[in-house]
Amino acid sequence: MVAECAPPQEAGAESKAGLALEVASVFPVLMGAAFTQNNINSVMSELRPYRQGLLDAAQIAARLLTISVFLAIGLSNYLAFGSQLQPDVLLNYGTEELGRLLAGRVALALSGAVKLSFLVNGQLSLPMYLYPYQRNLWAVLPEQSAEERMGDRSSFAATNIASLAGCALVAVVVPSVWKPLKLLGGTAVSCMAFTFPGLIILRAGGGGERAGAWDRTLWALGWVLAAVGLLQAAASIASQFM
Numbered sequence: 001m002v003a004e005c006a007p008p009q010e011a012g013a014e015s016k017a018g019l020a021l022e023v024a025s026v027f028p029v030l031m032g033a034a035f036t037q038n039n040i041n042s043v044m045s046e047l048r049p050y051r052q053g054l055l056d057a058a059q060i061a062a063r064l065l066t067i068s069v070f071l072a073i074g075l076s077n078y079l080a081f082g083s084q085l086q087p088d089v090l091l092n093y094g095t096e097e098l099g100r101l102l103a104g105r106v107a108l109a110l111s112g113a114v115k116l117s118f119l120v121n122g123q124l125s126l127p128m129y130l131y132p133y134q135r136n137l138w139a140v141l142p143e144q145s146a147e148e149r150m151g152d153r154s155s156f157a158a159t160n161i162a163s164l165a166g167c168a169l170v171a172v173v174v175p176s177v178w179k180p181l182k183l184l185g186g187t188a189v190s191c192m193a194f195t196f197p198g199l200i201i202l203r204a205g206g207g208g209e210r211a212g213a214w215d216r217t218l219w220a221l222g223w224v225l226a227a228v229g230l231l232q233a234a235a236s237i238a239s240q241f242m
Contacts, residue, residue, distance in 0.1 A: 090115060123164060130156075130163060133188060136196035140203065179240055186236020195229030198222045 077085055077092060080101065086092050093114040098107035134156065138146040150156065170180050201222030205215075 090118065133192050133196075136192060136200065140196055140199045183236055183240060186239070187233045190229045190232035190236070193229070194225045194232065198225030198227075198229060202226065 077089065081092050081097070084092075084097075091097070093111050095104075095108050095111050098111055101107070102110065131150070135146050135150055138144045138149040199222070201218055205219070
């Protein structure tokens, strides 16, 4: 839900360094919308017969649907609230803000429905994000089998519950979720998109003397991906203090 909201003006954002850190830390959060289609891979792999063409078509449809929904939400919020649009979308749907547009009871009901939908969305979508995250993590660690670890349902469920509890604590304690979301986007998403894939490539080897040109190219790409992910995470962390 961050994709439809403009970032607030924070200290340091006016400088070139501050602006660069803002863009670097926000980009993975926006990119997180594209990760919604990742669950299709696990779902389609369980279907028989498997057809690559059907999987590709489903992924394209998921991307288009995700982008369309986010753009529609952003446009509708802008049309409804205009210049009063808040960086945290939930702040726009408080009873006081909605009371300017709707009757009292209707505003209260809509505010409760929006907040409840956010909670349900988090409970349903967080395990989807954690699955590729944990799988890549176990694949990177030495002497670990990603297949065996991901088959441990109790461990995976415990991680999901702990993550949901952490998100609930942040939502209660932090007045604005913008900074935690930027930090999550700049670290977790950058790890899933860049750092972990790069480390997996490096672990597979390919940089030795007997490696071919293609293997050496992949090995170099692994270093690039890992470096980009680490720089992205560092920029996100640094932006929290500017």
